[in-house]
Amino acid sequence: MLFNSIVFLVFFSIFFFLFYYMNGTWRKWLLLLASCIFYMWFIPVYVLILFLTIGIDYFAAIKIEDDKTDKAKRFHLWFGIINTCLVLFIFKYHNFFIDNFNALGLTHIENWDIILPIGLSFHTFQSLSYVVEVYRGNIKAERSLLTYSNFVMMFPQLVAGPIERANNMLPQLRTCDHTISYRDFSIGFHRFFWGLFKKVVVADTASVFVDATYNNYMLHPGSMLLVGTALFAVQIYCDFSGYSDMAIGIARMLGFRFRENFAIPYFSKDITEFWRRWHISLSSWLRDYLYISFGGNRYGQWKTYRNLMLTMLLGGLWHGASWNFVIWGGINGLYLSIEKMTNLPAWKPKFLISKLMRVAYVFILICLTWVFFRAVTFEQATGIIGKIFTGFNASGFQFLDVNVFSSIVIGIVTLLAFEYVVFRNLTFDQLFDSKKGQWKLMAMTIFFFMMMLFFGNSTGNQFIYFQF
Amino acid sequence: MKKILRTLLILILVILAIDRGFVYLFHSAIFSKTLSGESGGSVNYLLQRKKDAGLIIMGSSRAKHHIDPVRLYANAEKIKYNAGINGTGGLIYNSRLLHLLLEKNIKPSTLILQLDAHPYFTADDDRGLTELAQLYPFISESRSLRSFVKNEAGLAEQIKLFFHSYRFNGKLLNILYNYRKRHSVGDENGFIPLEGILKDSLVQPLSMASPMPAFPENKIAALQDVLTVCAKENIQLIIVFPPSYHNVIHHPGGTSALINIIRKTGRARIIDFSDIESIPELNQSKYWRDATHLNADGAGLFSDSLNARLAGL
Known part of the structure; x- marks a missing residue:
């Protein structure tokens, strides 16, 4: 369902009226139902993929919080990350890697005939950030599966962001009995x-x-x-x-x-400023979960440039399984590194x-x-x-x-x-x-x-x- | 909720008032006086100044820029008009235009309809809405157009058309521009020759699907409608397939499939120039503006060839 369609206008008008007069848990169920309908408008069966990633990260976060040892916490963190990324890999990157391995003569495997679930990269990143934040101890794991499902699936941001953070959305979704003001x-x-x-x-x-x-x-x-x-x-x-x-x-x-x-x-x-203003929810995600995890600017100049390049290359790959996107990310990484080297943003x-x-x-x-x-x-x-x-x-x-x-x-x-x-x-x-x-x-x-x-x-x- | 609904109501009423008021003024003061251009001006010209046209040419840019009515001596009609339109002059547009003309009591004795099997005929254009939209400025004057929109265009399009401004979607500036030229319209027969000569290096054959994909049902229905209306109104229908440079868009299988459909479904004369070999002298770059459009010299030669065929009918 597209925002710029008459179907959405009808859908949202009915939804808004019901949402306005409901409260608490009923509202949460209504929001989840509406989000399912919204998503299933594209390819209905793919809603199961969403539920799978929701299930994985909901479970992983609770286990991380409940685990007593660091080793167990780390295990469940990687369980969440690997399984969520696996879903992304299967649907988005499998054919890309197979094509490249085949081109190098390493394999002779046929491509899978699958359609990329709409907005998969967005809700995958949103789920990943939640698990990492729980692991870092910045937020509490959400115990209500309904609330957590709404966090991942909420239809306005479901298919193309903004990539919301749990510390912003979960408190708003927990009670869900706010009055809608004029x-x-x-x-x-x-x-x-x-x-x-x-x-x-x-x-x-x-x-x-x-x-x-x-x-x-x-x-x-x-x-x-x-x-x-x-x-x-x-x-x-x-x-x-x-x-x-x-x-x-x-x-x-x-x-x-x-x-x-x-x-x-x-x-x-400058390009640095551009990336602070463009797709802020993604660029801040890349900064918080990739750039800083790689070491950020803590280990000297050259490693900072390396980290910038790696972050932007992966950011490019996030956009699409094609070398063109990787090159796009690489050029942006190069721009950012050169600006850091020349200290252009300070002028x-x-x-x-x-x-x-x-x-x-x-x-x-x-x-x-x-x-x-x-x-x-x-x-x-x-x-x-x-x-x-x-x-x-x-x-x-x-x-x-x-x-x-x-x-x-x-x-x-x-x-x-x-x-x-x-x-x-x-x-x-x-x-x-x-x-x-x-x-x-x-x-x-x-x-x-x-x-x-x-x-x-x-x-x-x-x-x-x-x-x- | 009351305040929200009240605000929405005010908003809708204000929009409707602006919409109706602006379109009424625009239509009566500007659009109806615009007599040239592709946003309804040339149709206005036909409706207002060519009511007695005995021969009308319809089609896409490959009719508009290729067929000079003045050179069609073989046809005895005194008033001839080329109503081809760039880009969107496909069958859906032309069938609705024909209905509009008849509703306005404009009934030619001969209609020349330009067609192509590929790619224009097969191009997917969202249920023909792009073609249909060219006639939206005339929707209040044509019962047939309103009924077509109601049955074929879908609910979303009908909701958009509830706002009268949408009739002029994408056309406003063009109409304003042509309104300025209303006193100097010299385009009496609708034919617009193209300038320029094709550079051979720019010619690339378009990708042809083989076998030819199925023709869209709505376009076949529009073709049948034209055939039926012409037969019913006793209008002589001549369907012309123009050539392309080095046959870049010629699809022999597609053209014969289309000709078979025409022969099966109605009475029409067919003049098939789709293979450039039927007018070999045209296969020189000096006669073309681009690979699918003849320049003025080429159009002259093509119109003469068409005239010769008309004489033989």
Whole structure:
């Protein structure tokens, strides 16, 4: 079920009404039931995989807490980690490794004909962080299977995050008898429409140009591929941050608070800052559970660079079982290491022009990595980069479809205006609390809605991050 | 809950008021006066200024840029119009356009319909909604279009269409742009020749599925609808398959399968140029803008060849 579909609108309206009037345990069961329906809308049987990982980590965490010795605790920690990762490996990475082993001549095994369960990487990471936190003694193991199931399965964040932490969500889910205030509903509602605007008006319209250029890259000059790449940078940001806004908005309408997942990343002035603002729930997960576990910056310069590279390579692999994603992670790791080496983030630009140059520097470098992220094969990625640098041919540029291209431009200009003027300075909470804040938010939502009607691509495209 | 519901109600009412008010003003003050462009302007032109057209050409960009009605001397009709449309001029669009014309009492004696077996005919486009959407600005004027949307487009599309602004989805800027040119519309017969010459290095055959995949049922139904309506209204229907440079999109099996369907289901004359060898002189890059679109010189040559065939019918 997609947030940007009429089915979801009906589903959520019924769910919200019931959730509003229920309390305590009934609410928890309703939330679990709704989450199951939401997930089973894609491939019903895959809900069993979710229950399996829930069962493994629920059991492992309780055993870790109850064990008396460190050895037993460690055993159950690894039991949880290995089994959860095994599920991920089987469904996501098995074919990738088999392909590579076969290519090296080490094996001659056939691929498995399986479809990746939607959002598997997201709930796997969420479960893993819970087990590790219980092991580290930062949180108590959850004894209620119902509450824990809701933590993993809660439908707003089930398939594409934000990757929530147990210390934030479990206390909210334990009682589940909070009153849904008008303020929460209103802020959540308007946040949802902001996300929907990003998805329908910006991401999905940009995807038309991006798909047309990338899918037939041999036929297009470098100038079109360059614009296609820049538009993909916008598309993936609006697709994913739009989803996060909608997820955060839905949760807020229900009275829950999710963590922020994006903080206007393309206004960053260095790559380090970009990664603090982009997919925050994943980058903080990678920092807390990989980078720090590898040793972080505690063992000298070179090991810090090594740890950064390893973390980002694994972060790339998390996105997808393909060398392109590994290369994407590797390039980002390289950027971060070079910035650490040169201490670039410490040089704060003072003047507007230098700030703009730094923003452009980040955008250009990140765009280069997006080529590997978007291209299906390594040959396609290198072919596109090659054409951008050697076959630019500016006069060969075509808009393809003027209607679509003008909608893209209108969408991006509106996005930039709102992000720069409004959301750079104010959160939705602050807007609501400002003078006539409710009316301002309502006016914004009406504007976004009309923009969707006039300029949106309403074909109900899936979200890019569902595949991860 | 009361406050939440009250807010939602206010929001919906305000949106509806803006939606209805804006579209009413936009439609009456701007859209109905826009007489060119692919967002309904060229259809407006046909409805308002070509009511007596005796020959109408329908199809995709491969009709719009290939067939010059003026060169079709073999047809005795005085008023001829090319109503092809770029990108989305497939069968679903054309069958609904035909109904719209008939509802507006525009009844040509001859209809030339351009078709391709591959890839346009087989392209999946979400139940034909992309094609259908091109005619949404006319939905309130066409009972047939409303009934088609109700039966075929699905509930989600109907809900979106409840908001009248959605009729102009993706078209607003284009209409505004063409509105500015309303006093200088010189495109009297609808044909738009393309400039430029193809670079051979850019030609790549599109991947052809072999055997040809099954034709989508909704498109076959639209084809049958065109055949039935033309037979019922006594309109001479001529179906034309244009060529492509070096046959890059020619699929012999697909074309014959489609021709068989046409022959089985109704009366229509078929002119098959899908194999470039049927007009060998066109197989030179100087006649093409890209591998599937002729330039002005190529379109002239193609229109002359079509005229010769029409004369032989």
